[in-house]
Amino acid sequence: MNHTPTRRPGIAAVMSFETRKLLAQKRTPITLVVAAVIPIIIAIVMNGQARPPKDTLFGRFIHDSGWSMPLLLLGFAGQWLLPLLTSIVAGDIFASEDQHGSWKTILTRSTSRTQLFVGKTFVALGFALVAYVILATSTIVASVVLIGHQPLVGLNGQVIASHDAARLVIESWASVAAPLLGFTCLAIALSVLTRNVAVGIAAPVALGLVMQLVGALGGVELIRPLLLTTPLEAWHGLFADPAFSGPLVVGLVVSAVWCIVSITIAFVVFRRRDYLG
Amino acid sequence: MEQALAVDVQHVVKQFGEVTAVADVSLQVAPGTVYGVLGPNGAGKTTLLRMMFGLIRPDAGTVRLFGRSWADDGPRMLDGVGGFIESPRFYPYLSGRKNLEGLARLDGGVDGDRIDDVLRTVDLADRQRDKVGGYSFGMRQRLGVAASLLRAPELLVLDEPSNGLDPAGIRDMRALIGRLAGEGLTVLLSSHDLHEVEETCDKVTIMRTGSVLYHGSIAELRERAPSSGHRFVTSDDDRAREVAATLPGLRIARSEEGDLLAYGRQDEIDAYVAALVAAGVHLRSLEPDRAPLETLFFLLTEGDAAPEVPA
Numbered sequence: 001m002n003h004t005p006t007r008r009p010g011i012a013a014v015m016s017f018e019t020r021k022l023l024a025q026k027r028t029p030i031t032l033v034v035a036a037v038i039p040i041i042i043a044i045v046m047n048g049q050a051r052p053p054k055d056t057l058f059g060r061f062i063h064d065s066g067w068s069m070p071l072l073l074l075g076f077a078g079q080w081l082l083p084l085l086t087s088i089v090a091g092d093i094f095a096s097e098d099q100h101g102s103w104k105t106i107l108t109r110s111t112s113r114t115q116l117f118v119g120k121t122f123v124a125l126g127f128a129l130v131a132y133v134i135l136a137t138s139t140i141v142a143s144v145v146l147i148g149h150q151p152l153v154g155l156n157g158q159v160i161a162s163h164d165a166a167r168l169v170i171e172s173w174a175s176v177a178a179p180l181l182g183f184t185c186l187a188i189a190l191s192v193l194t195r196n197v198a199v200g201i202a203a204p205v206a207l208g209l210v211m212q213l214v215g216a217l218g219g220v221e222l223i224r225p226l227l228l229t230t231p232l233e234a235w236h237g238l239f240a241d242p243a244f245s246g247p248l249v250v251g252l253v254v255s256a257v258w259c260i261v262s263i264t265i266a267f268v269v270f271r272r273r274d275y276l277g
Numbered sequence: 278m279e280q281a282l283a284v285d286v287q288h289v290v291k292q293f294g295e296v297t298a299v300a301d302v303s304l305q306v307a308p309g310t311v312y313g314v315l316g317p318n319g320a321g322k323t324t325l326l327r328m329m330f331g332l333i334r335p336d337a338g339t340v341r342l343f344g345r346s347w348a349d350d351g352p353r354m355l356d357g358v359g360g361f362i363e364s365p366r367f368y369p370y371l372s373g374r375k376n377l378e379g380l381a382r383l384d385g386g387v388d389g390d391r392i393d394d395v396l397r398t399v400d401l402a403d404r405q406r407d408k409v410g411g412y413s414f415g416m417r418q419r420l421g422v423a424a425s426l427l428r429a430p431e432l433l434v435l436d437e438p439s440n441g442l443d444p445a446g447i448r449d450m451r452a453l454i455g456r457l458a459g460e461g462l463t464v465l466l467s468s469h470d471l472h473e474v475e476e477t478c479d480k481v482t483i484m485r486t487g488s489v490l491y492h493g494s495i496a497e498l499r500e501r502a503p504s505s506g507h508r509f510v511t512s513d514d515d516r517a518r519e520v521a522a523t524l525p526g527l528r529i530a531r532s533e534e535g536d537l538l539a540y541g542r543q544d545e546i547d548a549y550v551a552a553l554v555a556a557g558v559h560l561r562s563l564e565p566d567r568a569p570l571e572t573l574f575f576l577l578t579e580g581d582a583a584p585e586v587p588a
Contacts, residue, residue, distance in 0.1 A: 024375070104361070
């Protein structure tokens with residue numbers, strides 16, 4: 001009996017199995033459907049209101065330009081929706097193995113711990129990006145279809161032509177991809193460290209709210225740029241006159257540092273851990 | 278070239294804080310053997326098996342399977358090795374078949390026929406499309422065996438495979454192990470159940486609190502077994518103890534139920550019965566307490582100090 005596998009499994013094998021596991025759980029398609037449908041409902045409801053939310057960024061212009069609504073919703077989503085959207089899978093993908101007691105099932109196959117870690121991490125990041133792209137696309141398309149693609153009024157009162165507004169709205173949504181991946185990596189780290197699904201999913205959202213609170217305090221100018229929530233607002237400079245992109249660059253670097261630190265900690269702990277359960 | 282040992286554990290130590298779970302354990306299993314690791318709960322059996330599978334790392338010593346080690350070969354060490362630790366766990370939201378397909382991917386892939394084969398071997402072909410969440414405990418145990426067989430192993434490591442099974446499940450599991458052993462697999466079976474090991478294995482290692490008490494064949498162990506105790510129910514236990522004290526070589530103890538237990542050779546037990554009758558003590562019941570092998574197992578694994586049993 002020849003027992004040696006002819007093919008060695010790779011990261012793709014882990015990703016394939018993880019993707020099938022995700023698709024077999026109802027919450028995965030439900031999350032993606034919610035990401036697609038909720039922005040449409042919000043756009044319809046807000047467009048139907050006679051009095052726009054004037055005290056919010058771009059809120060006063062939602063009836064005037066279809067490019068306002070995606071920016072209003074981006075500001076709202078950054079507060080807790082984006083961290084939650086990313087944590088639903090990232091906070092669960094490692095801790096659920098502890099919950100099911102299945103580490104001993106998969107760690108005794110032919111895949112290495114490194115392959116398992118990388119495969120799971122890629123799937124978590126991939127899901128976060130897919131959910132985010134669906135949310136962004138649904139928001140922008142629904143707003144433009146419902147309201148139209150009129151010119152947009154910028155933060156300094158300047159009028160931004162429709163085609164420029166479209167580009168800036170897309171760039172704004174694209175700019176939150178980096179902190180979103182930062183939150184995903186943070187959720188992965190919490191999932192590995194705590195081995196608890198509830199903590200893995202809820203803690204990044206709670207930490208995001210705490211960071212927003214800290215960022216809103218006075219006298220924290222040195223700390224504020226280092227918070228993972230600050231890059232979620234870095235797109236504001238794109239709509240100033242003149243526009244500035246310094247916060248976007250800083251936000252990119254800060255998000256990358258959060259990603260690297262979180263993943264490194266998670267990887268080291270995962271590789272060295274004794275699995276007793 | 279000499280064939281590598283299926284299992285070669287050398288001076289392995291594992292501590293969890295102040296607790297020594299495995300203390301300088303060595304163990305060798307030759308290919309084709311059905312080998313038992315026997316001991317009460319907390320003996321260190323599962324910790325030893327976890328180290329074989331790389332789930333935990335030994336603090337000292339080496340573990341080699343077919344000559345391969347984690348340090349030198351990584352996950353390749355498990356090529357040709359299947360099994361499970363404690364009760365096997367699966368994803369309850371996937372069917373039995375989907376679970377096996379996923380695990381097969383993590384092994385580099387097997388064809389669908391192989392999955393059909395192993396499902397038939399463990400009698401789960403009819404329930405393969407059902408979600409594992411709806412499986413009974415016994416079905417999950419059998420799915421665990423199926424997952425192990427997917428890799429067409431040469432060494433099958435099973436940790437308490439009959440745990441939690443009903444009598445019919447235990448019978449089926451032992452029959453399955455026997456069938457697999459008959460096909461030439463090396464089987465390493467960990468159990469706290471002497472009968473399971475006695476029925477299934479050729480050789481055994483008995484462990485207690487992380488240490489090895491006995492290595493050897495079941496046949497040798499039987500030869501070393503003392504005569505078993507006899508349980509006496511008498512009309513006057515105090516008088517019966519006084520009578521026993523007059524017979525050299527006979528030991529008397531009291532069971533948890535309060536009965537008298539007499540230990541000695543068969544001729545000494547015979548003499549004791551005669552002496553009780555002569556002393557006017559009525560014998561209401563007399564029966565062997567445990568099988569000889571069981572007596573030895575309990576002598577080895579219970580009490581403050583385990584007796585030395587030379588290997």
